[in-house]
Amino acid sequence: MAKIHVNTTINGAPTEFLCDANQTLLDVLRDNLGLTGSKEGCGSGDCGACSVMVNGRLVCSCLVLGPETEGMKIETIEGLAKGDRLHPLQKKFVEMAALQCGICTPGFLIASKALLEKTPNPTETEVRYWLAGNLCRCTGYDKIVTAVLEVAAEMRESAR
């Protein structure tokens, strides 16, 4: 079968690409579009390093086919900062040392952003369960969870 021509919006920009029917969105992002910020840790949806948003929904991009994204809005880590302004989550992760090697960080940031958009006031337990699909082997999760809770508090404060 010939390659499929797909039209999407990625990080707000109209983006088109050609892909095989069985090529995953993760492979399209990384290999076709040079957006290597989303990572492959397992390729089977068990680690969350490839997390992106598709039409406002948090998903593993290794479990989405490229052609499925026709007409959809995709948000990746590359779109989190606005110009040279880091998102509060990005700033807080650096500030609080919520990363060591950094490979899981893009996935955690996308997943955390999705959480705070849905629930502005999560408890520590809710944060941990929401992020259970993102594996981190370096930090033991402590500083990641603390950073997310602090950003949640700050965002609620500035929303007043």
Next chain:
Amino acid sequence: MSDVQYKVAKTVREAAGMMLAAKGKGYILAGGTDLLVQMKSGARTPGVIVDVKKISEMVSVVEKNGAFTIGAATPAAVLGEHKKLRKAWPGVIEACNLIGSTQIQGRASAGGNLCNASPAADSVPALVAAGCVVNIAGPKGKRSVPVEKFLAGPGKTTLKPGEIVVSLALPKRPKGSSDAYLRLIPRTEMDIAVVGVGISLTMKGGTVTDARVGLGAVAPTVLLVDKAAKALIGSKLDDAALDAAAAACSAACKPIDDKRGTIKYRTKIAGVLLKRTAMIARDRINGIEHRGHRPV
């Protein structure tokens, strides 16, 4: 260049036609959280992938007079956000929302979970306990079958060539009813169920008037454990009744030893979870919430 074809179906009829034409090499793509993993490992090699997510009746939840028709390809996360469905069937919802991670639930569907037919599928014990009916469409028209009769074995359903599952129907609830689902996993998330128990109860004046028990991950397909239900019906969920129902679940088990659990362990846990799910369902009937850890 790849040999696989990707097609988007706009209607149920179209989807069924595509599947029939694929002559056994067609696979439905709902959330893809099983199919893509199997394609990567080589366990499944589709000739045609039929995407059904543009078919509105397959991705929506319709409520009519207290009964629900759940589109088979509706993501678990969407089900979890449906307030009325959650209120009527908290057990079914919590079962669907235990599949994988937040990311998986953004895509995985109850229909896909059912049709993948893993003996350990999380949604199925709760659907069995709920008395769910599976609505199927195919080249010979429509038919419906109770969910406990839908599965044929590990990885196998009773669907005929060209048939697809369109929706899952949950009946109207009598007053004083609720349900619950619990699974045993070694960690707190992300594991395949070692044992899964779904229970649905109706109670009046403290006495159980109706019960259904679904038991998963302990046999080639999910079991409807009549004996456990009978032990509970007419009781006040006292220790004797719970013990008897638990024993019935343990007796109904036909588990295996594998990398996730032993026969001995699974058999024991089946009984342990029966008691716990019964308590949760009863609490819910009495207005006590068991919300779990997921944000609303």
Next chain:
Amino acid sequence: MSHAPNTTGKYKWIGSRPDRPDGADKVTGRARFGADFSLPGQLIGKVLRSPHAHAVIKSIDTSKALALNGVKAVITAEDFPDQPNLIVPTGEMQVNMRDITRNIMAREKALYEGHPVAAVAAVSEAIAKQALALIKVDYKVLPHVIDVADAMKPGAPILHDHLLTEGANPPATKPSNIAKRIEFKKGDAKAGFAEADVVIEKDYTTQAVHQGYIEPHATLASAAEDGQVQVWSTTQGHFQVRGFCSRLLGLDTSQIRVTPTEIGGGFGGKTVVYLEPLAIRLSQKSGKPVKMTMAREDVFRASGPAPGGNVKVKIGAKKDGRIVAAECIVEMQAGAFPGSPVGPACMCSFACYDIDNVYIEGFDVVSNRPKVAAYRAPGAPISAWAVESTLDILAQQLKMDPIDLRLKNAAKQGTKTAYGVTFNTIGMVETLQAIKDSEHYKTPVKPGYGRGVAAGFWFNIGADSSAASHVGEDGSVTVISGNPDIGGSRASLALMAAEELGVDYNRVRPVIADTASIGFNFVTGGSRVTFATGLAVVNSVRDMIRELKVRAAKIWKVDPDAVIWENGMAKPAGANVGTFEPLTLADLAAQAGRTGGPINGHAQLNVTGAGPGFGVHCVDLKVDEDTGCVTVGRYTAAQDVGTAIHPSYVEGQLQGGAVQGVGWALNEEYIYNSKGKLENPGFLDYRMPVASDLPMIETILVEVPNPQHPYGVRGVGEVPIVPPTAAVGNAIARATGVRMVDLPMSPPRLSEALDAARPKRMMAAE
């Protein structure tokens, strides 16, 4: 919650928590890891792996694969020269080159499921996979052996016909799977046990576990027609990669330029090579760059897990808790080739304690599993599981507080270990006391919970580092070193350089150079970077300061000895030298050309004097008696860290290592079936802790400065993984009365043990 170190006022920059220099790149996806590099025209390389745990390779026919359209190169063991019997260090372990060449590509035999037997490079991944399927390998399947105990039995399938047990007594004459026997003695253990009032003796087992780094191995190699090779690799040691590839391929080290990419976790597992030599060879044969990545299943099957082992421990003590004799026998998995960390496992076993009479024996045993690699304090967690559990039994029997028992026997300055080293300034006592004084320990255990404590030790190493520094025309500084940053070390190096120079941390830029652009550096591992590379960085900055003073002296026309460096400026040493305005870095840099040329500093040394580390962990947990599931309620990790250069990253090491240890304790293990195939090569069934499994991990940073480092640094990265398994096991024992001896303590196993003990426990309750 964490406790900040008490460095207020002592240092200006050290001890603060500024943003790490690579932070913006890492939170935006800009930072590039191993699989993120590509070159135009590159080919994709894929490896064909043995499906058999043990088999003779009779022949390999690659002709059909080579003929497939789109395939540009195919390699087998024939493409690599054989290697001599030569031991080389790799991180804290040692490997034999003869074994390494066979591990990267099987020669006579396939020795584990997943063992590479051939590799291809093709224009696409799909074609590469097709090509693999066209390679015909004629195997003669042999009986295999997986477990250490089975591999040691007479009549077990033998992996290597040439392998005679080194150190056997009497000397070995027949081939064996026991590669080595080692022994450490202090005093007279037999006599010591005879003096003891109480003797506890118990056998323990652990299973193989994987480091679990989230980033699979990945490399990109580009070989040119003139023999120059460029490699990008996710590695803990790019000089190591260069060295291995140089030997394996017969190239000069100067012909190979290795650039370390950002690394997505290593923990010891990326101190060896798997893909790099293959990628280089494929690139040489095809004339194109070759990119290779490992699939997750192959990472589990065919990289280097940490060994499992069987450990027998015997401890004898007086009634008052004084330990008079200790014995430890360790049988450890090496995987398919010799070289388990049985040495460190033995050496660390009683290192936390001052014991007069010690006997330790260890066995390095091969079997048909992947060759083990380092994993954070290699070997130590295995013996610590056994020793620290036994100490807990002793404490229970003597009705002594477990911390007090350890304080009574704690190693101190002047303690001589069983492996012959006498400790300098160490922090074992201080760390025990820190737990004893902690809020956690002072809080009563909640009903239904049990509390466990355990200690752990790691030597930490120094080894070779090279560093350079130079100042730009505007006075901002670049500091160059050669260690991949796996945990935030760039920030620590910049902090030390800023402190030394007396300039703002934000004006110091740390850079990690490739193998051509800086002198030799040993791997990032052994908890050595902040210590040893930090020392090299400090020395290179001091070298630069020496030169800056010379320049100031020239400008002022005074003797260089009359110039001091203070707060980032050159100043006259005293009023008698003359009245001169201080000269800043910027001032001096601006005049560099006129005063003698560019102002650079460099240092290169083999660093000794690494301070050993001690950790003590405390955990409160409860056990669901019906299901055997464990809930960790509270966890505190205390450790002597020397000086916490960047406290956040030091805390991070304690937290990360503790959580890896919790996973090791509760759920992680390699599961093989009867055919010698790995049943759980994925994150679904290789169960590492997820965020919802844990509470916050409290850390206590005890600062006992290492006198052998200008800023008192001790390595911190490895110690934290040593105590957790026994801390968890001891807590389970305290919570349930059941003593587990086998890891992992997964729910089915714990449930079984609880059920078996039920009659006894019910009697005890009556």
